[in-house]
Amino acid sequence: MKIPKQPVNQRVLKYLITVLIVAGSIWSASGLEITPERFLSAPSKVWILVTAMFPLDLSQEAIDRIVPKVGESLFIAWAGTVIGAIFSFPISFLAANNVSLNSFSRATKQVLNVIRAFPELILAFVLLPITGLGPLTGTLAVGIHSIGTLGKLSSEVIEGIDEGPLESIKSSGGSKLNELFFGVIPQVMPTITSYWLYRFEINLRASAVLGVVGAGGVGAELINQLRFRDFPRAGTVLVVTILMVLIVDTISAAIRKRIIKGREIKV
Amino acid sequence: MIKVPKKPLPSLLTVIGYPFAIALTIFSFFQVGFNIEDFKRNWENRKLVTDTLFDPKWEWAIENASQALLETIQIAILASILGCFIALPLSFYASRATNQTTVTYLIYKSFLNFIRTIPDLFWAMLFTVAVGLGPFAGVLALVMFSMAIMGKLLSETIDSIDLGPLEAAKASGAKHNQAVFTSALPQILPNFTAYFLYIFELCIRASVILGLVGAGGVGRIIETQRIFLRFDRISPIIVLILVAVIAIEQFSVWLRRKIL
Numbered sequence: 187m188k189i190p191k192q193p194v195n196q197r198v199l200k201y202l203i204t205v206l207i208v209a210g211s212i213w214s215a216s217g218l219e220i221t222p223e224r225f226l227s228a229p230s231k232v233w234i235l236v237t238a239m240f241p242l243d244l245s246q247e248a249i250d251r252i253v254p255k256v257g258e259s260l261f262i263a264w265a266g267t268v269i270g271a272i273f274s275f276p277i278s279f280l281a282a283n284n285v286s287l288n289s290f291s292r293a294t295k296q297v298l299n300v301i302r303a304f305p306e307l308i309l310a311f312v313l314l315p316i317t318g319l320g321p322l323t324g325t326l327a328v329g330i331h332s333i334g335t336l337g338k339l340s341s342e343v344i345e346g347i348d349e350g351p352l353e354s355i356k357s358s359g360g361s362k363l364n365e366l367f368f369g370v371i372p373q374v375m376p377t378i379t380s381y382w383l384y385r386f387e388i389n390l391r392a393s394a395v396l397g398v399v400g401a402g403g404v405g406a407e408l409i410n411q412l413r414f415r416d417f418p419r420a421g422t423v424l425v426v427t428i429l430m431v432l433i434v435d436t437i438s439a440a441i442r443k444r445i446i447k448g449r450e451i452k453v
Numbered sequence: 454m455i456k457v458p459k460k461p462l463p464s465l466l467t468v469i470g471y472p473f474a475i476a477l478t479i480f481s482f483f484q485v486g487f488n489i490e491d492f493k494r495n496w497e498n499r500k501l502v503t504d505t506l507f508d509p510k511w512e513w514a515i516e517n518a519s520q521a522l523l524e525t526i527q528i529a530i531l532a533s534i535l536g537c538f539i540a541l542p543l544s545f546y547a548s549r550a551t552n553q554t555t556v557t558y559l560i561y562k563s564f565l566n567f568i569r570t571i572p573d574l575f576w577a578m579l580f581t582v583a584v585g586l587g588p589f590a591g592v593l594a595l596v597m598f599s600m601a602i603m604g605k606l607l608s609e610t611i612d613s614i615d616l617g618p619l620e621a622a623k624a625s626g627a628k629h630n631q632a633v634f635t636s637a638l639p640q641i642l643p644n645f646t647a648y649f650l651y652i653f654e655l656c657i658r659a660s661v662i663l664g665l666v667g668a669g670g671v672g673r674i675i676e677t678q679r680i681f682l683r684f685d686r687i688s689p690i691i692v693l694i695l696v697a698v699i700a701i702e703q704f705s706v707w708l709r710r711k712i713l
Contacts, residue, residue, distance in 0.1 A: 199711075203646075211534045214527035218588040218669070228584055228593060235583040261481040268478050303695045307574075307662045311679050315501045317492065321485040391572035398574060398665055399679075402485070408575060409666065412582050424575070431570040441466070449464045 239421030248419050252407060256426050259403035260434070262324040262393040267386040269325070270332025275378070277333065278340030285344055285370060295341070301334030306392045310401040321402030328389050328396070336385055340378045347373045380442040387438050394427055505685040514689035518674050522693060525670035526701075528591045528663065529656040535592075536599030536656075537649045540565075544604050548611035551619075551633050565604035573598045573659045577668040588669025595659060599652045606648045607641065614640045650705040657701055661694055 215221075280286045281294040310327035317323045352369040360368065397405025404427055411420035545551045547561040576594035584590050618636035627635065664672020671690060678686045 207534055210530045214531035217527045218524065218531065218592065220531070220589050220592060224584070224589055228589075231583045232580070235579065258484065261484040264477055265481040265485050268481070299699070300695070303658075303698055304691070305658055305662050307665060308675070308691060312502060312506065312684070315498045315682065316495055318495050325485045391570075395572045395574040398578075405574065409578055412578055424571070424579075427575070428567070428570045432566075435570070441470070444466060449461075449466075 235417070238417040239424070241418065242422045242425060243416070243418035244422060248422055252404070252419075252423050252426050255397075255404045255407045255423075256394075256430050258321055259393045259397075259405075259427075260390065260430065262321050262328060262396065262403055263386060263389040265325045266328025266332055266393065267382060267389050269329030270336045270385060270389075271382045273329075273333045274336035274340055277337045278344060278378075279366070279370075281337060281341035282344035284347070284349075285366070291341075295338075298334050298337040298341075301330060302338060303334075304331065306331045306396060307399060310396055311399045314399065314401065319400045324393055324396040324401035324403055327401060328393055331392070332385055332389060336381060339381050340374070343374045343377045343381070344370060376445050376448070380445050383438045383442050383445075387435055390431055390434055394431075501682055502684055505683065506688050508685045509689040509692070510685050511689050513686055514693060518671055518690045518693060521664070521671040521674050522690075522697060524588055525660045525663075525672075525694075526657065526697065528588050528595060528670055529653065529660040532592045532595030532660070533599045533649065533653040533656040536596040537603045537645075537652060539596070540600045540603035540607060541645065543600070544607035544611055545633055545637065547604060547608040550611050550614055550616060551637050562608070565601060565608065568597050569601035569605060571597070574662060574666060577663050578666045581667050586667040591660060591663040591668035591670055594663065594668055595656050598659060599656055602652055602655065603648055607645060610641050610644045611637065647709055650709050654698075654702055654705055657698055661698075 277294060277298070281291055281298060283291040286294070306324075306327045309330055310323055313323045313326055317326060347370060351373065352365050355365050355369050393403050395403075395405045397403040397407065398409055400406060404423060408420055408423045408427075411417075411423060543561055543565065546557060547565050549558060552558045552561070573594060576597045577591060580590035580593045581587075584593065614637055618640070619632050622632035622636045623629070660670050660672075661675075662672050664670045664674065665676045667673065671694065675687055675690060678684075678690075
């Protein structure tokens with residue numbers, strides 16, 4: 187007879203977690219030399235910065251400079267997502283343990299884990315000497331990172347499919363390939379497409395940041411304006427970026443909702 | 454004879470969506486400028502990276518970067534704890550299930566949406582200007598970052614709680630806040646813990662790059678070595694970060710399984 191494991195005592199666990207959280211924050215705060223006074227004085231300092239940004243610099247010259255940069259971030263994010271989607275799609279089938287061989291699946295998952303562990307910025311500056319300063323580097327960095335994340339998410343979707351359709355294809359004489367095309371892909375496509383869009387939203391934020399190392403996009407503009415203490419213009423950069431992200435998020439969220447829910451068909 | 458239903462016409466989304474997506478893709482790749490000539494010319498430069506990248510200077514990295522790596526982890530711990538616990542009450546105000554006042558609901562909801570639109574490194578840049586260079590700016594940036602994610606995830610979880618206990622508490626005379634505290638909070642605590650661990654992982658990853666804009670942590674060392682193309686010094690640091698990130702991830706997966 188197998189004796190079930192005794193569950194961890196809930197109350198002990200609760201105290202342990204509380205102690206862990208309190209001790210962790212005290213250890214971190216003392217290590218970083220952060221005191222409560224610094225936190226209390228932070229809002230007023232932030233307020234000074236915010237007031238320095240207004241009124242925004244909305245001169246024609248500023249707009250002409252900033253809007254194309256924000257657009258560049260958008261294109262980097264989209265192109266990067268497309269790279270990620272195209273490459274991660276076949277890889278995710280290799281990584282799913284119900285479609286691919288067990289050893290294959292494990293190896294592919296490890297590779298995806300390693301890719302995922304590098305932040306876009308680190309990829310960007312390793313690529314920088316090869317692909318040059320500019321948006322191409324950013325695109326590749328975003329793309330490579332997306333392969334890792336999308337590959338993981340998609341393979342998990344594939345692992346969670348309903349086996350019923352596969353069985354019925356098999357029993358009516360379908361080949362393995364038939365199973366893949368008529369059993370697996372139609373089931374996973376809506377979720378995977380919505381993950382692609384979701385990744386695009388995340389990549390948009392990532393690509394906005396990439397400019398900091400010179401990999402294209404709006405980040406360079408913001409850091410330069412802040413360095414030169416041109417706060418009204420930095421404010422404009424921020425506002426334009428926020429507007430773009432908000433618009434893209436709203437559209438993408440609406441499309442994702444529609445993809446997952448499907449279309450209502452009147453019979 | 455079985456009547457086969459007619460295949461519905463393609464929806465508007467497919468009619469407009471596919472061509473638009475393809476056009477945007479072509480235009481984007483054109484915009485980011487893949488130029489084979491440049492690529493060939495720069496391909497020679499790869500030696501700058503590859504020669505040094507695979508010749509890691511371990512002693513140098515351990516001697517110089519371990520302190521900064523510790524700082525990175527401390528930033529992530531402090532920021533994720535603060536951010537998540539600030540977001541906990543905010544999420545209740547940003548959910549329809551626990552906040553019936555439309556005005557305050559909209560204010561909290563849009564506040565959380567607003568801080569979510571600004572990328573983590575932008576927060577870091579802004580805080581380095583506002584409170585000065587150093588890890589404190591990094592902590593504040595990641596507080597905003599984790600607050601935004603936790604706020605979104607948790608408020609959506611609260612939207613879908615079982616309203617029965619809330620009603621029961623109110624029927625037995627509890628005030629709104631008491632009802633929320635005794636019947637809504639226990640429902641979402643397991644989710645909160647899971648999200649917290651997830652956000653902690655995200656913060657560890659994010660805190661690595663904070664140093665690039667002077668907000669503390671190991672990124673500062675990476676940035677200075679990057680400028681001098683000392684990839685032989687960067688690569689061991691990257692490996693150290695990788696090991697730390699994976700170890701913390703495994704720990705959090707283990708803890709999640711224990712708790713949930």
